Amino acid sequence: MKRVLGICLALAVVLFAISAQAGAAAKAAAKPQTITGEVVDMGCYMGHAAKGADHKDCAMKCIAGGMPMGLLTDKGMLYVLTMNHDNADPFNKAKEWAGEKVKVTGPVSVRNGMKSLQMDSAEAVVAEAAAK
DSSP: OHHHHHHHHHHHHHHHHHHHHHHHHHHHHTSEEEEEEEEEEHHHHHHHOOOSGGGHHHHHHHHHTTOOEEEEOTTSOEEEEEEBTTBOHHHHHHGGGBTSEEEEEEEEEEETTEEEEEESEEEEHHHHHHHO
16 A cells, blocks of 8 residues: 555656646746747738738738738748737737738747747837838
């Protein structure tokens, strides 16, 4: 009986250690990152690779109609943009930046192969360049 109790206790310690490591890894993955790219509407971009200044008006209409936004980097990485529930301002402002380059800061998440970027802050790259 003492042997079984000892094995159960050892197993509990191992499971606790694994759980603590998983929690630490999740916190490390949630560190904010700054990523620059173009705001795209996911429907048109995924459907027919529509992007850029020529697609700005359509993208703004699609986003205003509820289409999700994405951030497309120069290297072709695509992130679904998500709203920070404590501060929706950066997400709402990004709706006006469809077809433009922006710099977004927030935690990146990956679920089933899909990447998302929570918009904790955002700024237009064009505005930044003009200010210099």
